[in-house]
Amino acid sequence: MGRWSDTLPATVDLLAAVGYTVVVLLASLSSLDGVFLAAIALPFLLFVPGYAVVASLFPTWNSEYENHRLIATERLLYSVAASICLAIIVGVNLEFTPWPIRPTPVITALAIVTVVTAGIAWYRRHQRTPTGLGQASMPSGTSQAASGRSDGERIQLGTIAVSVAILVTFASVTLVAAQPQRGEAYTEFGLLTESEAGDLEASGYPEQIAMGESEQMYFTVTNHEMETTEYVVVVQLARVAPTGEVTERTRLDSYNNRTATGDRWLQRHMVTPVLEGERLRLTYLLYRGGLPDQPTAENAYRETHIWVDVT
Incomplete structure (x- = not known):
């Protein structure tokens, strides 16, 4: 299975994610019909925040400059899983704030997460390019054991990231479930x-x-x-x-x-x-x-x- 191409500029996907985030945020603040708002916001909720988080954890597309990398399929799956976890975390924790669980507060919170993590991803990518403070490429004679350690580290880091997201989601849901149901008094x-x-x-x-x-x-x-x-x-x-x-x-x-x-x-x-x-x-x-x-x-x-x- 192929790796992400190293020919794309390091900021194209991040700029697209942030731009789409701005569009969705403006749509939530407008008086769009619920169906049109859902059509615009649903892809954002299911993918964009998680993509930005995954990009901040695994910033480099080119495996030549980064040991911890993801292939395209892994990156997409992790992005969807992370987005769903983030949406749940934001939704349940709004119970402890004055803001209701409505489209605008949820999208605003996820937009902040997206912009911050996209900024982190941009910084880390530029630190790992050949023109920055990048790592040297692995010699062609690198042993199979070293390659195995790299894959093991990559899998371990991805597992930790997903596990932490699941634990935080479970803790948030449990905490809210233990509270009295809030509604209109x-x-x-x-x-x-x-x-x-x-x-x-x-x-x-x-x-x-x-x-x-x-x-x-x-x-x-x-x-x-x-x-x-x-x-x-x-x-x-x-x-x-x-x-x-x-x-x-x-x-x-x-x-x-x-x-x-x-x-x-x-x-x-x-x-x-x-x-x-x-x-x-x-x-x-x-x-x-x-x-x-x-x-x-x-x-x-x-x-x-x-x-x-x-x-």
Whole structure:
């Protein structure tokens, strides 16, 4: 099987890799359709970063000036394997950063790796050319044992490089798997009523309540905050001007509950109005942790309300 040609300039493939990297990075920053972006980025993800890394480890094409060399097939296979490992490493380690696992952050990280390792490869190649600080070629009478040591060293170095990449990939995946799954942290908050059949539903809210009487209601809080959370719910009845300004408010009740992640807090309660008037706002304010001095819809973590007439 033939060796890589020594007639190509030492920078052509590296310049091509860096140029392609720039094109892919610009494409990820643009508003390209997902299909076109995938068509441009997939060859990059599967080959280019690994090629630059392999070139930095095995810089010389001409075996006359380098003992540790790769034939073309080996270089291509190592490039694909290294690219896949790098993509996995970057993807799983983005879990520990503020950046999501999206095309732009992944491509940016791999672009940095590509440019840095291509620079290392360029430097090492120029140190090993006949015009630089290159090594002397092996005499024609070199023994078979010396040639065998060279091949052994080449295989050993390649094995070490691939093994390290696999170990780092495995360690990264294991570390992320041991962490709690990260996603969007939020809390579901809503009002429910009980139907005649006894089912809870988000409809059938009271439109009118007689002064001095009570109406049974439910509110529900579902914790998706990825951690146990202390919730406080304040129930208010407010008189609101046509401009939207609250002219009078009173607290009807408050409730608190420590809710584990993934759990649902369902609270049944009675609403007993103490204000009389039309179109009063029955407001539920949800807080995490403590309450402010003056609970309002503006400083609540979540807010929901209905309009009622109190006669």
